[in-house]
Amino acid sequence: MKNWISFPRAEGVASRQAHADLPPGTYERELGKEGFFGPATHMHHAHPPTGWTEWDGPLRPRAFDLTKLDGAAASPWDAVAVLGNASVALRFWRVGGAMDHLVRNGDGDELVFVHEGAGELYCDYGHLSFRAGDYIVLPRGTMWRVECHEPVAALLIEATGSSFLLPERGLVGAHAVFDPAVLDTPRIDDAFKAQQGETDWRVVIKRRGRLSTVTYPFNPLDAVGWHGDLAPVRLNVADIRPLMSHRYHLPPSAHTTFVADRFVVCTFAPRPFETDPGALKVPFFHNNDDYDEVIFYHAGEFFSRDNIKPGMVTFHPCGFTHGPHPKALQAALKPKRPATDEVAVMVDARDALDVGKLPDGVEWTGYVESWKGEGGR
Numbered sequence: 001m002k003n004w005i006s007f008p009r010a011e012g013v014a015s016r017q018a019h020a021d022l023p024p025g026t027y028e029r030e031l032g033k034e035g036f037f038g039p040a041t042h043m044h045h046a047h048p049p050t051g052w053t054e055w056d057g058p059l060r061p062r063a064f065d066l067t068k069l070d071g072a073a074a075s076p077w078d079a080v081a082v083l084g085n086a087s088v089a090l091r092f093w094r095v096g097g098a099m100d101h102l103v104r105n106g107d108g109d110e111l112v113f114v115h116e117g118a119g120e121l122y123c124d125y126g127h128l129s130f131r132a133g134d135y136i137v138l139p140r141g142t143m144w145r146v147e148c149h150e151p152v153a154a155l156l157i158e159a160t161g162s163s164f165l166l167p168e169r170g171l172v173g174a175h176a177v178f179d180p181a182v183l184d185t186p187r188i189d190d191a192f193k194a195q196q197g198e199t200d201w202r203v204v205i206k207r208r209g210r211l212s213t214v215t216y217p218f219n220p221l222d223a224v225g226w227h228g229d230l231a232p233v234r235l236n237v238a239d240i241r242p243l244m245s246h247r248y249h250l251p252p253s254a255h256t257t258f259v260a261d262r263f264v265v266c267t268f269a270p271r272p273f274e275t276d277p278g279a280l281k282v283p284f285f286h287n288n289d290d291y292d293e294v295i296f297y298h299a300g301e302f303f304s305r306d307n308i309k310p311g312m313v314t315f316h317p318c319g320f321t322h323g324p325h326p327k328a329l330q331a332a333l334k335p336k337r338p339a340t341d342e343v344a345v346m347v348d349a350r351d352a353l354d355v356g357k358l359p360d361g362v363e364w365t366g367y368v369e370s371w372k373g374e375g376g377r
């Protein structure tokens with residue numbers, strides 16, 4: 001336990017609890033440490049904290065439209081680097097048809113999030129079908145390849161030097177959010193056996209970011225069986241049953257799906273809005289002051305963000321306040337619909353992320369202005 005310099009105080013006009021019954025006409029901002037787990041203060045402002053008129057300097061909220069990355073790559077090692085640091089690498093991969101080689105990541109576990117398309121994964125452990133909305137965790141060192149039925153677009157999240165784990169479920173227990181029984185593993189089935197054979201296969205291995213190729217005179221995906229507690233797993237977002245409260249807007253940390261060293265992966269899945277008259281219905285303004293935040297928008301309508309479409313990414317580096325866009329803010333206490341159908345993947349990184357070299361036109365350079373109202377884009 002950290003011995004924080006931490007003791008609750010209240011000053012001026014303040015609500016008694018977070019995210020509910022705000023003083024009339026005020027905007028709540030959470031200033032928090034440790035990604036919503038550490039000491040925090042809820043401040044009541046007279047103006048929206050995103051009401052800036054000018055912004056100068058390298059720090060700024062950024063947004064990228066990955067649908068404009070249209071080039072397919074036969075290997076995940078040719079995917080486009082979007083954001084990364086020493087602990088996590090986020091890449092966007094478009095692939096079609098069948099890979100003619102195997103790959104193996106020697107740098108860390110890989111989490112594949114299938115944004116579009118469907119296909120078959122073949123790996124050391126057997127055969128696994130995949131479709132849009134699937135997460136596939138590939139333990140470091142797994143050999144794999146895909147055969148696509150339709151063009152696939154995927155977000156690749158590498159836990160560099162570490163492993164993907166499940167988060168602590170705490171009070172709600174091990175079967176909340178998703179029951180681990182819903183995790184599917186590859187099977188040694190007829191399709192897996194049918195792809196085995198005595199022809200040459202290349203394995204392209206990534207280690208320390210550099211590639212090496214090992215060639216076999218047979219398909220090394222030749223297992224006849226296995227036993228153990230290490231295997232790739234598949235989880236579809238449709239099987240996530242998110243935590244929610246009708247009286248309290250839960251923080252993003254309640255939606256944590258996987259954790260790794262120095263970053264977490266959260267999933268925002270369809271859920272009803274809060275119904276309590278005094279409860280906040282949209283994300284509160286916040287400084288998540290120890291984390292850089294990335295959200296990849298997969299499907300549905302993103303209730304807290306104006307002008308954001310599936311396939312886009314927003315990047316909120318540590319150091320400034322952010323929160324709902326103007327239209328969403330108007331709906332903060334009176335949502336037009338009873339529920340949100342959004343599906344989004346969030347990556348919160350403990351260390352500063354660098355943006356990859358992206359082609360012109362991928363970045364929405366006006367994003368910083370998008371809190372000003374209708375004219376953001």
Ligand SMILES: [Fe+2]
Pocket residue numbers: 286288293316322
């Ligand atoms: Fe945030």
